[in-house]
Amino acid sequence: MEYKQLVEKMLIGDKRACAKLITAVENEPEKAEKIIREIHQYTGNAHIIGITGPPGAGKSTLTDKIVKALVSEGNKVGVIAIDPTSPYSGGSILGDRIRMQDLALNPDVFIRSMGTRGYLGGLSKYTKNALKILDAAGYNYIIIETVGVGQSEVDIVKIADTIVMVMVPGLGDDIQSIKAGIMEIGDIFAINKSDLFGADRTAVEVNMMLDLTMDMDRRPPVVKVVAANNEGIDELVNEIKEHIKYLKESGKFEERRKNNLKLEVVELIEEELRKIVISHTDSENKLDSEVIEILNKNKNVYEVRDEFLKVIK
C-alpha cells in the first residue's frame, strides 16, 4: 500500500496501518524519510517515558502496570519494547509482551517489539522513528522499554522526557551506585521487587548516591515497588506526572527537546556525509588499498582521512 494511504489510516486510529508504517521506518530508509516528512506536523504531543534498568529487573512487568494505570485514566498509551538482537545470527527473541498479555486487546494500547539489530545504546537505530509514528497516531503517552542495560547504555536520554531507572536488590554494593553512566540518567528511581531482602538497603544506597550530587534543581525520587503485585504503582505514576509538571514549569521540557532535536539533526548529517564520502571515493575499493598503505607505514590514519574528505572540502 502507498505510504500516504497508510498515513491517512494511521491518523484515524487504524492499528494495522500504524504497524505497517513502523515496519517501513524500521526497514526501508528511503520510505522512512518520506513517512517522517509526511507526519512531522502531527508529532511532538506525546509524553515519552523511558523505562530502563538491568536485565530481569522487571521492566516489562512494570511497564505493564504503568500502562494499565495510565489507560484507566483515559489515556492512550503506546509501548516500544526493545530486546537484543543476536550478533551471530541477526535473529532475536522479543519476549517483553509475555508480561503484557492483558494489554493486547486494549483499544487504547499499541505495543510494538523491536530488536536492537546491532545498535548498542540500549535502543535500536529506528526506535526514534517508530516513536514518531505512535506520537502521530495519537498515543499521548509513549513508553520506551530499553533492552536490559549494563553501565553505559544511556541513549534513552536522547529521546525520553522522563526516565524511570528500575533497580532491584542484590546487584552490588554502593560503589556501583556512584559510578558514572546509567545511574546518572534516572529522573525517578524505582526499586522493584522491594518485597525481597535487601530492598531497603538498595533504596538507602540510591538515596545516598543522590545526596552526593550538589547541583541538582530537582532531586529524583526513589520509589519502592513490587510490580508483580501492583504495589507502589500509583505512587510511581504520580511521580512521573510530577516530573512532567516540573519539566514544563522549569522550562526544561523545551530545553530537553531542543537538545535532542539538535542531536538528531547532527546524527542525520553525519550519516549523510558518510554516505557521500564513501560513495565518491570507495568505488575502486580505495579504502582497502589505503588500509594497506597504513599497515605498511607509508601513510598514517590522518593522511588517509584527509584524502577521503577532499570530495567535500
Add this chain to the structure above:
Amino acid sequence: MNRPIRVLIAKPGLDGHDRGAKVIARALRDAGMEVIYTGLRQTPEQIVATAVQEDVDVVGMSILSGAHNHLFPRVAELLKEQGVDDVLIIGGGVIPDDDIQGLKEAGIKEIFTPGTETSKMIEYIKNNVQRQ
C-alpha cells in the same frame, strides 16, 4: 528479503507446556528471524491483535491440548476478518494425521508434528513467506 523475517510464536488455549514453542523460537532466532513470543494461554483474539501490532510475516501456533481443530481455524478466520491476508499461518504440536487436511483447508498452510527437524521448518518458512 533484506530484513529479518518476523514470526509470532503463540500458544493458544489452555495447555501449559511451552518447551516445544521455546525450542522453535530459539531455532528461528538462530536462523536470523525476529521471534515475538507472547507466553502461554492466549486467546485467538489476543494472538490476532498481537500479529497486527507486530506486523509479522508468520504466525506459528503450538498446541498440545487437543483443541487445535477449534483454535487454529479461529485464528485464521479472525485474521481474515481483519483483512490480514499476507501472513503465513502454520501450526505444530500433538496433532493427529487425520486432522491435518481439515486444518489446511481452514487456512493453516502447514502442520509440523513431533519429530520434525527444525531445519525443515526454517526452510519451509523461508520458502513460503508471502511478503517482501
